[in-house]
Amino acid sequence: xxxxxxxxxxxxxxxxxxxxxxxxxxxxxxxxxxxxxxxxxxxxxxxxxxxxxxxxxxxxxxxxxxxxxxxxxxxxxxxxxxxxxxxxxxxxxxxxxxxxxxxxxxxxxxxxxxxxxxxxxxxxxxxxxxxxxxxxxxxxxxxxx
Amino acid sequence: xxxxxxxxxxxxxxxxxxxxxxxxxxxxxxxxxxxxxxxxxxxxxxxxxxxxxxxxxxxxxxxxxxxxxxxxxxxxxxxxxxxxxxxxxxxxxxxxxxxxxxxxxxxxxxxxx
Numbered sequence: 001x002x003x004x005x006x007x008x009x010x011x012x013x014x015x016x017x018x019x020x021x022x023x024x025x026x027x028x029x030x031x032x033x034x035x036x037x038x039x040x041x042x043x044x045x046x047x048x049x050x051x052x053x054x055x056x057x058x059x060x061x062x063x064x065x066x067x068x069x070x071x072x073x074x075x076x077x078x079x080x081x082x083x084x085x086x087x088x089x090x091x092x093x094x095x096x097x098x099x100x101x102x103x104x105x106x107x108x109x110x111x112x113x114x115x116x117x118x119x120x121x122x123x124x125x126x127x128x129x130x131x132x133x134x135x136x137x138x139x140x141x142x143x144x145x
Numbered sequence: 146x147x148x149x150x151x152x153x154x155x156x157x158x159x160x161x162x163x164x165x166x167x168x169x170x171x172x173x174x175x176x177x178x179x180x181x182x183x184x185x186x187x188x189x190x191x192x193x194x195x196x197x198x199x200x201x202x203x204x205x206x207x208x209x210x211x212x213x214x215x216x217x218x219x220x221x222x223x224x225x226x227x228x229x230x231x232x233x234x235x236x237x238x239x240x241x242x243x244x245x246x247x248x249x250x251x252x253x254x255x256x257x258x
Contacts, residue, residue, distance in 0.1 A: 011148065
């Protein structure tokens with residue numbers, strides 16, 4: 001879990017969802033994210049007021065509802081936030097999280113979401129980059145040199 | 146929501162159509178989740194925004210007396226925000242080391258979705 005971001009109970013996929021006839025496009029997008037993440041071996045979940053997340057080893061990602069049609073993509077590593085961005089498209093947020101879990105660098109992620117970045121009212125930036133924490137795997141790599 | 150849960154979104158929109166405050170209350174829940182309020186993260190709430198949203202007044206539990214909203218500080222750190230009856234909200238927030246409870250009550254949310 002990314003420290004301080006969301007400590008609400010998680011519902012791990014799969015769980016019971018709306019029947020197809022009651023689903024809206026937003027629900028379809030959410031299911032696509034959950035199914036893709038699970039298929040690739042991550043542990044996708046839903047929590048809070050419609051937030052979604054998944055984890056993979058040291059990496060984690062969160063899609064946090066920020067009002068209507070706005071989401072915050074939060075990339076985490078070792079319980080620390082690495083980067084976050086506000087976007088206006090759920091599919092874009094989901095793709096960013098999946099890319100992050102697959103091992104992409106933050107610069108790649110930000111390039112991917114660039115077209116959908118939004119500045120929230122009162123916010124100074126549409127994205128924030130934090131310091132990358134030292135990972136044990138990175139440390140072991142360093143030792144091998 | 147995806148799991149079939151239902152609820153309401155409460156949104157405060159400014160003249161330009163921008164959402165300055167949004168919150169979600171799930172049916173059967175006593176927890177109002179603030180999803181955005183100005184430049185503050187979700188756990189930080191401007192009480193005056195809630196008051197404006199609800200057309201509310203604030204009351205101290207110590208006095209139990211209603212009084213006009215008077216809180217002019219720019220922000221308060223909300224520890225939790227819970228509903229009692231649908232038109233009432235209890236805001237518990239941190240104030241210089243302690244926690245105080247205030248009841249924020251209004252005729253209802255003007256911006257329902």
